[in-house]
Amino acid sequence: MSFGGPGNPYQPPYQPPPSNPYQPPPANPYPPPPPNYGPYVPPPPYPNPYPPYVPQPRPYVPQGGLLGGLRGAEWPPLRDLLRGLRQRVHGCAWVLLLVPCTWFVVPGLMVAYVFARSARVRAHRLFPPRAHRLFHDPQVTRLQKARALSAAAMTLALLIAYGKPEDFGEAQEQYLMRLVVTPPLLLLSAPVVIAVLFRWAPPHARPHMRQRVRAAGRAALWYVGAVTAIPLITGLVVLLEREGLSTPDVPWFTVVLMVPLFWLLFFLAFATGPAVRSGFNSAEVHAALPALLTGVLVWEFAIISLAAGGPPPGPPVISVLAFVGGPASVCAVAWWEIHRLQTRHGVRLRG
Structure with missing residues (x-):
């Protein structure tokens, strides 16, 4: 009974020949750490995939109701006021503006608001509302x-x-x-x-x-x-x-x-x-x-x-x-x- 040979199914698995002890060692798969990197040095910054947040201008919305919002220190322009009221007033209320009997009332109120805002800005510029005392006690x-x-x-x-x-x-x-x-x-x-x-x-x-x-x-x-x-x-x-x-x-x-x-x-x-x-x-x-x-x-x-x-x-x-x-x-x-x-x-x- 003979062992070995190309048809022997019990041959040991193939093993590569031993490496040359005089060849240089393989390259280090792990790169060296960056300079000045340690437990007290922050890592290098990574690029932010999200763009920075930029707040968008929002229309004026009166707080505490219409009169409560207009009681503040500054009245908004008419355009900002209407834009804010459009988001707070129900849509059925705006339908009333289409009634012919209100066509002469609404423009009058708008003109009155513009006049009142202009006069109020000038009055408070000349006489500030909270300037009656120099030292508050x-x-x-x-x-x-x-x-x-x-x-x-x-x-x-x-x-x-x-x-x-x-x-x-x-x-x-x-x-x-x-x-x-x-x-x-x-x-x-x-x-x-x-x-x-x-x-x-x-x-x-x-x-x-x-x-x-x-x-x-x-x-x-x-x-x-x-x-x-x-x-x-x-x-x-x-x-x-x-x-x-x-x-x-x-x-x-x-x-x-x-x-x-x-x-x-x-x-x-x-x-x-x-x-x-x-x-x-x-x-x-x-x-x-x-x-x-x-x-x-x-x-x-x-x-x-x-x-x-x-x-x-x-x-x-x-x-x-x-x-x-x-x-x-x-x-x-x-x-x-x-x-x-x-x-x-x-x-x-x-x-």
Whole structure:
């Protein structure tokens, strides 16, 4: 029995001949690590397959409803407002715009919004809504609110206890009279108080105050010009309608005059509140000027109310206390505010 041979099925498997011990070793299949690579060195950056995120501009969407969104610091342009309302208002509401009776209302509202936005931007540029105090003091604000609520409660208590039915009507008339009288009275009182404060101020602070007085004066002139122009334009429109009824150009002149009239009315509506609260930007002139103006105006209002409606109702002692107590409490809060400005922020009244 023989083993081996080409037909032997039990031959050992083929083995390659042994390698030459003098040949060089094969190449290293593992490349060396990059330089300066270790546990504290970040790996090389890899290309990002995704493009960077670029936020797209979104249309204006009023938050908290239409009135809540327009109550903010800035009104959007009409195009952005309509684009935002298109996403919030139901489609059935837009169908109503196709009704012929609304064709004259919607364009009027759009034009009114454009006029109101333009006047509001100008009014808030001249009289910023939150510029009535140069230094915000929460304790002073809380005390002012508490004094205002207590004064309203005392006035109501006096009217209920000692007042007559006609006294309630007089109280409402005096409140409306104060709203009308406050802007012109403030325009007359502010220069006097500013002159006294300018006299008290140290010499090194007067150039800065003089520059601020000029800026506040320009804003006040805008307000005075608007108040003066409204009756002049109204009188001119009435005169044209009375004297020129036969002239065909009178309606066109009336329309031309009504355009600035509506703009001025919107301007006064948005500028009166911030102008009165800030004393026509008096805080920019001096930090203590709003408190001084408040102390002066409250006594002027008391004298005007006494001359127009008489003393408060009640016995003589209570009437005198009610007449003196209101302005005195306002002056006390104003002087406490000035004291805090002096101790906390270094504001000086005298040089």
